[in-house]
Amino acid sequence: MNIPEFKEFASASIDYIADYCENIRQLPVLPDVEPGYLSKALPKRAPEKGESWKTIMEDINKSIVPGLTQWHSPFFHAFFPTGQSYPAIVGELLMAGIGAVATKWESSPAVVELEVRVMDWLAKILGLPEEFLNCSEGPGGGLIQNAASDSTLVGILSGIYKKIQQLIDEGSPLLEWQIREKLVAYTSKESNSSVEKSGMIASVKMRLLSTDPEGSLRGPTLEDAIRNDKAAGLIPFCVVASLGTTGTCSMDNIKEIGQICSKEKLWLHIDAAYAGTAFACPEYRYILNGIENVDSFNFNPHKWMLVNGDCSAMWFRNCRYVEEAFKTKATLKVPKYQPEFEHMQIPDVRRFRALKLWFVIRIYGVDGIQKHVRRQVNLAKYLKELVDADPRFEVVISNLGVVCFRLLAEDSITQAILERITKRKNIYIMPYYFKSQLLFRFVVCSRFTLREDIDKSWNEISTQTSEVLKILGKKYCRNVERMCGSKGM
Amino acid sequence: MNIPEFKEFASASIDYIADYCENIRQLPVLPDVEPGYLSKALPKRAPEKGESWKTIMEDINKSIVPGLTQWHSPFFHAFFPTGQSYPAIVGELLMAGIGAVATKWESSPAVVELEVRVMDWLAKILGLPEEFLNCSEGPGGGLIQNAASDSTLVGILSGIYKKIQQLIDEGSPLLEWQIREKLVAYTSKESNSSVEKSGMIASVKMRLLSTDPEGSLRGPTLEDAIRNDKAAGLIPFCVVASLGTTGTCSMDNIKEIGQICSKEKLWLHIDAAYAGTAFACPEYRYILNGIENVDSFNFNPHKWMLVNGDCSAMWFRNCRYVEEAFKTKATLKVPKYQPEFEHMQIPDVRRFRALKLWFVIRIYGVDGIQKHVRRQVNLAKYLKELVDADPRFEVVISNLGVVCFRLLAEDSITQAILERITKRKNIYIMPYYFKSQLLFRFVVCSRFTLREDIDKSWNEISTQTSEVLKILGKKYCRNVERMCGSKGM
Numbered sequence: 011m012n013i014p015e016f017k018e019f020a021s022a023s024i025d026y027i028a029d030y031c032e033n034i035r036q037l038p039v040l041p042d043v044e045p046g047y048l049s050k051a052l053p054k055r056a057p058e059k060g061e062s063w064k065t066i067m068e069d070i071n072k073s074i075v076p077g078l079t080q081w082h083s084p085f086f087h088a089f090f091p092t093g094q095s096y097p098a099i100v101g102e103l104l105m106a107g108i109g110a111v112a113t114k115w116e117s118s119p120a121v122v123e124l125e126v127r128v129m130d131w132l133a134k135i136l137g138l139p140e141e142f143l144n145c146s147e148g149p150g151g152g153l154i155q156n157a158a159s160d161s162t163l164v165g166i167l168s169g170i171y172k173k174i175q176q177l178i179d180e181g182s183p184l185l186e187w188q189i190r191e192k193l194v195a196y197t198s199k200e201s202n203s204s205v206e207k208s209g210m211i212a213s214v215k216m217r218l219l220s221t222d223p224e225g226s227l228r229g230p231t232l233e234d235a236i237r238n239d240k241a242a243g244l245i246p247f248c249v250v251a252s253l254g255t256t257g258t259c260s261m262d263n264i265k266e267i268g269q270i271c272s273k274e275k276l277w278l279h280i281d282a283a284y285a286g287t288a289f290a291c292p293e294y295r296y297i298l299n300g301i302e303n304v305d306s307f308n309f310n311p312h313k314w315m316l317v318n319g320d321c322s323a324m325w326f327r328n329c330r331y332v333e334e335a336f337k338t339k340a341t342l343k344v345p346k347y348q349p350e351f352e353h354m355q356i357p358d359v360r361r362f363r364a365l366k367l368w369f370v371i372r373i374y375g376v377d378g379i380q381k382h383v384r385r386q387v388n389l390a391k392y393l394k395e396l397v398d399a400d401p402r403f404e405v406v407i408s409n410l411g412v413v414c415f416r417l418l419a420e421d422s423i424t425q426a427i428l429e430r431i432t433k434r435k436n437i438y439i440m441p442y443y444f445k446s447q448l449l450f451r452f453v454v455c456s457r458f459t460l461r462e463d464i465d466k467s468w469n470e471i472s473t474q475t476s477e478v479l480k481i482l483g484k485k486y487c488r489n490v491e492r493m494c495g496s497k498g499m
Numbered sequence: 500m501n502i503p504e505f506k507e508f509a510s511a512s513i514d515y516i517a518d519y520c521e522n523i524r525q526l527p528v529l530p531d532v533e534p535g536y537l538s539k540a541l542p543k544r545a546p547e548k549g550e551s552w553k554t555i556m557e558d559i560n561k562s563i564v565p566g567l568t569q570w571h572s573p574f575f576h577a578f579f580p581t582g583q584s585y586p587a588i589v590g591e592l593l594m595a596g597i598g599a600v601a602t603k604w605e606s607s608p609a610v611v612e613l614e615v616r617v618m619d620w621l622a623k624i625l626g627l628p629e630e631f632l633n634c635s636e637g638p639g640g641g642l643i644q645n646a647a648s649d650s651t652l653v654g655i656l657s658g659i660y661k662k663i664q665q666l667i668d669e670g671s672p673l674l675e676w677q678i679r680e681k682l683v684a685y686t687s688k689e690s691n692s693s694v695e696k697s698g699m700i701a702s703v704k705m706r707l708l709s710t711d712p713e714g715s716l717r718g719p720t721l722e723d724a725i726r727n728d729k730a731a732g733l734i735p736f737c738v739v740a741s742l743g744t745t746g747t748c749s750m751d752n753i754k755e756i757g758q759i760c761s762k763e764k765l766w767l768h769i770d771a772a773y774a775g776t777a778f779a780c781p782e783y784r785y786i787l788n789g790i791e792n793v794d795s796f797n798f799n800p801h802k803w804m805l806v807n808g809d810c811s812a813m814w815f816r817n818c819r820y821v822e823e824a825f826k827t828k829a830t831l832k833v834p835k836y837q838p839e840f841e842h843m844q845i846p847d848v849r850r851f852r853a854l855k856l857w858f859v860i861r862i863y864g865v866d867g868i869q870k871h872v873r874r875q876v877n878l879a880k881y882l883k884e885l886v887d888a889d890p891r892f893e894v895v896i897s898n899l900g901v902v903c904f905r906l907l908a909e910d911s912i913t914q915a916i917l918e919r920i921t922k923r924k925n926i927y928i929m930p931y932y933f934k935s936q937l938l939f940r941f942v943v944c945s946r947f948t949l950r951e952d953i954d955k956s957w958n959e960i961s962t963q964t965s966e967v968l969k970i971l972g973k974k975y976c977r978n979v980e981r982m983c984g985s986k987g988m
Contacts, residue, residue: 016585108516
């Protein structure tokens, strides 16, 4: 492919993206394909000779788009948002064009230095403590990781290193392996499955603790668990707290948890993957109350902050632990400058991801990011009002852009409604089990979402609920009515 | 940013990339900046109000490009190639525009299915065994990981799981934690530092074994190490072999190693990060002799196969071990189809990376990829000829696009020459210590490299060697001459 062909192909792709974004509202949010559809459509072997880009664009239309779940449709209410915006798309384009990667400073000064500066911008936007900044006097700093899963794992590994060092310094008679065997970490039952997975990868015990009725991990629960484990001869070393759990976007009480971590010398890692973006708005920073005891903090600009993946931001109060934990003897010999990002992540090499983050922050401005958050929270509040106004439902828990509500009936009816909605493919909404109840989990995801889209989504839920109740007949309807009565309507 | 602005910004970026690639030969390969240069140039806080894209493009020119190490310059001979090509750039653009991510099949059928199919294409291009294919009857399969580091870690973790299961099945009296404490893995001293790091992350002992004079790990060395460890009561469980070590691109003898792994029931993971692309050419497949005993295999299309990062390809002979090793109890409840990619990697979510891989394979064709490999190997052979023809130097080891050679003099002179070359910034070449000798490590990296560029790079090395010898005076020159005499010239 020569330069004129590249320009044609790239220009056609830009037009394609523009059309795609403009018409996203018209596309079915869930694809109408069966498993294996693409294997049937594509040849079994790669072509021997190169093909034309026009053939590929035809295949995109014919085979790829019909099999896509539209994550940016205003009717996509599943999982969490995945970041996408015009500045971020161009950022990815330029990243790919320049094609620079970095290990140490020398391998790409601009790549390392832009990340250093933009991560400081981001920390200030969120109101994180001065100690986390790369430009601070102390040993703190931040960098871009691949994913929240990577960040959690890196946080846990730092905690392991710190605890082992502490016990050795205190003259513990245990060998390193005896310490490792006894290490135990804590998180809540509501935290992301990647927390449990990180514990498995790091070979440490991970306790999944119960939450309060709001889905929040509280101090006394943690204290009890620590007391029991210590009595059993184990060594508590780390807590992974969620600010915004995956199911209900609940906030662990990091004030209570942090005080315990401080007293017990436990590493406190915060997973704020989705909700972290909200801290750009001062009105949500009360959730960070307790941050003074946090050792590492992570959120994903590639979720709610309009940045395309991968872009997971992570800060450390003291980078020394992770650097020491990851340092190996074997390296290509090159002179060394700060920061040592390659010793603060799972891979050694990093792409120029700071570029797209820089673009998004500059094109939107802090103001634009705040507006985006507030607009989406308001849309979630609007959905909550619609649910509240329907006597068949009750909102169980609602935080930021996430609204979890239930039908006042047996779980089997909820299940039937959700299955029906999924089959119709007009909106994508997911079930979530919370405190043994099956909930509708509704998230405002797309940056294109308008109030009228929420109306349409709610209309789909409401009418399909009526349909299912009608099909199920009088018995079930009476059940629902009786329960509605208990709601006082 | 609205759609017309997006189109303008993206079009300007495409022109920028085209100019950049066309003029890459003229840019200094190493930037002339001091640490901290960018912090001085950029504001300390993010802008409150959004800025225009034109301001950003000005800053790219003014502040970013002058601080870039040009990884795609034909005079970049450091590290390894990092993939970049026109189809891959457009692939990244469309990936970002569509902005789909996948966990399970339902979350984006096209994303999962394209990866399944393209990984099969790729396995066939490399001539990997049928058992590794997603379309095979058995439990094998392949997926795209972030990096070779991730793949090595995932391979090691699979090996841990398999060994523990095996011992439990055999009725071992040891508890899981007692087994873990005794686990030991093997790799060579020449393998990438990420192998040692993966061992640290997985909390297992990692022996760095000596290589033969060619930098290759051989069977008897491994056998000795296993015997010693077993005698000490340890449990060998895994070997990470390199096909293309980081320093000299040496090939471990996987025939010998594989037979031992089979006999001793050790997981055999292959790290072919750079060299794997060469297996697209049948003439290099003899290196894969022994693949029948390999459990997991990884190479990086984002190194030598013209695909932009991240794109690290990994296959398993049996996916069951990794899936079981990574499965957690807590997940969002959704129905399930094969394959379970989210249980075969460190993060849970994956981008639509198959798209760019698909573009590169289709636009280049197998034929185009083979031509690229052969062209670069021929350029390395040409450089080798130039070195051979200079009596002051000798080629120590040369594999594929990597040529390691030494000056027939003390290391301090080589050091002085390399420092001088780096300061002049005309080419980027790195030192490498191999068997206690300091070598010039020269890699053909850029896809733009021509024979005349190799001439220029060699001319820089040759003339700067002369300069340094002249400066150091007669004594050192005599040394070099005497050593040249011993080379028989």
